[in-house]
Amino acid sequence: MALFLSTYINKVDKKGRVSVPAPFRSVLASQHFSGIVAYASFVNPCIEACGMDRIEHLSQSIDSLDPYSEERDAFAMAILGGSVQLPFDGEGRVLLPELLMEGAGVTEQAIFVGKGATFEIWGPEGFESYAAKARDVAKTQR
Secondary structure, rough: OOOOOEEEEEOOOOEEEEEEEHHHHHHHHHOOEEEEEEOOOOOOOOEEEEEEHHHHHHHHHHHOOOOOOHHHEEEEEEEHOOOOEEEEOOOEEEOOOHHHHHOOOOOOOOEEEEEEOEEEEHOOOOOHHHHHHHHHHHHOOO
């Protein structure tokens, strides 16, 4: 399985288009949807994104829950209902929805952070704070 690795900073144009880093596009190249799936992170003030195969895996996990349970309904609404398919344009860019950008503090720059099967898209200020905290936690918990 290919993984999203490293951190990249890309400019966001006035229309909300941003180039997905080439190594991330390479990870996604073998999938049947040419783009990313994005949703508001449940953990951090950022956008979480992945390929369609990851969303299909999450959907299968949700389907394994009791079909009439509150838990299943909540996961389906939050993950599947909150996801947006963002196709690549001819230049490898996606158009980030305004609502997701606002929640992540993304304006003129987007920071792409690889996290294995997924990646996150951050605004610079939020990422600086998060990165410092994450390094401290990693140092203490090593």
